[in-house]
Amino acid sequence: MQIEPFEIAIPDRDIDDLRERIRATRWAPGTPSPAWQQGADPAWLRELATYWAEHFDWREAERKLNRQAQFMTDIGGQRVHFVHRRGEGLSPYPLVITHGWPGSFFEFHALLDQLCDPAAFGADPADAFDVVVPSLPGFAFSPAPAQPGTSAFQVADLWVSLMRGLGYERFGAQGGDLGAGVSIALAARHPQAVDGIHLNFLPSSYEPAIGAARQPLTPDEEKFLRDKAEWAALEGGYAHMHSTKPQTAAASLNDSPVGLAAWIGEKFRAWSDCDGDVERVFSKDELLTNISLYWLTQSIGSSMQMYWENRLQPMRFIDGQRVVPPVGYAHFPKELSHPPRSWLERTFDVTQWTDMPSGGHFAAMEKPGLLATEIRQFFRPLREKRG
Template structure:
């Protein structure tokens, strides 16, 4: 497998074009309504756009991103961008972490510090990890799939050889959002290589077998499924659009930076533990670094395409099917779904379950200390193997 170092270097004319487009925005008229009731708040979006055009320093963000060791690899004919951060400790354990939407590899910068060098944060160096953070196919600097069919299962079939090519015959996996699906697919299709998986989200398409031979649904499971359906009706429009008409949406978002910021920024507010004030948790610079990665790489179309592919290949498990590698689950209170432990145990060997005191969907950015500690605890026994 060919691997080469990589550094981000966005051209000056692309930065100038972005600013020109923001300044030329044709703002949508709207009927007055309470802030955020019908989607993104117009006043907040105007403020964010003005900061993006006039004050946001992409070059400073780029330097920060480039402080992480980045590489490009050819994996089965697919160019994969990834961060490979070596751990500081006597025997760091290999871990692949996968992001989701609307995130990127940038989500994990604070988490990487804590996982790779735990002693610098009051931990023990024996808990250090070698961490690999690939960009999903079509996201950021990873090549978009050349043909249809790139669901979480096919991504897992690329991560396994990527890890082998880096010298890791056995490893752990972690993820939330789309990355949770990839981690589950790794455990399902590559159990000989995956020691265990740690999740902070359960994919919406996950369905264990429920039949005459299975245990009846518990009251907690019935409540979860009812709340999941209610959430999909009121909050799941984005996912339905991604999964059914991604090209229609991509035509707009790839051409309008303010539209892209609205589509992504609203989710960072809605899904985080921010009490309705997004900048209590995420600075404008952090929000715009992530959004700018989508803009400058023109990846929003290929990124949301993965919802289409996952709809065609959902996480459904047959009667009697079990995932062999053990599972740890970190449940954050402001996550977008709240499965009971029994729902996972119908398919998974859940050996660790943590109800977190704070945090939401973007746990690695919101609460990196809590997430890092939980990941360390889960993988500790696997180091001894």
């Protein structure tokens, strides 16, 4: 596998075009509804857009992104962009971390510091990791797949090839959102390569085997399924659009930076532990670095494609099927859904479960220290088992 160093270098004309488009926005008329009740608040969106056009420094963001060692490779015809940061320690443990939507590899910059150099944060240097953070196909600098069929299961196959190409025959996996689905697929399809997986989200398409040989639903599980259905009805319109008509949404979001900022920014507010004030958790620069990655790579449409593919290949397990590698789960209080432990234990060997004190869907950005502690703790016995 040939690996090439990669550095982000967006042309000046693309940055100039972005600013011109923002300044030429035709703003939608407001409605007599409270702020955020019907989606992105127009006042907040105008403020963010003005900052994006007049004050946000993409070149500075680019310099910070390029501080992480990035690479490109080809795996069976699929180009993959990834960050590869080696740990500070005698025997760093290999870990692949997968992002989701509307995130990117940028989500993990603070977490990488914690995982790769634990001693700098007062933790045990023996807990250091070699971390690989690939960009999902169709996200940021990983081109969209040329052929249909790339769901979480096929991405898991790509990641195994990537890790082996980097010299890691066995490794751990971590993820939330779409990355949780990829991590589960890694454990289910490649138990010979994956020591264990750590999750901070359970994919909505996950269904354990519930048949005659299984226990009936518990009251907590029944409540979870009711809550899940209610959330999907009230908050899941974006996912239904992504998984049924992604190209319709892409036509407008790829043309309007303000539309893109509304589509993504509203999720960062709704899904984080911010008490309604998104900038209490994420700075404008952080929000716009992530949004700009979607805009400058024109990847919003291709990023939606994985929703389509995952709908066609949902994460459902047959009666009696078990995933062999152990699973750790960090349950953040402001996450989108709250599965009971028993729901996971129908399929997985859950060896670590922690109810976190704070944090939401973007745990690696919101609470990198808390998440790093959980990841270190989960993989410590697996690291020791490997010797």
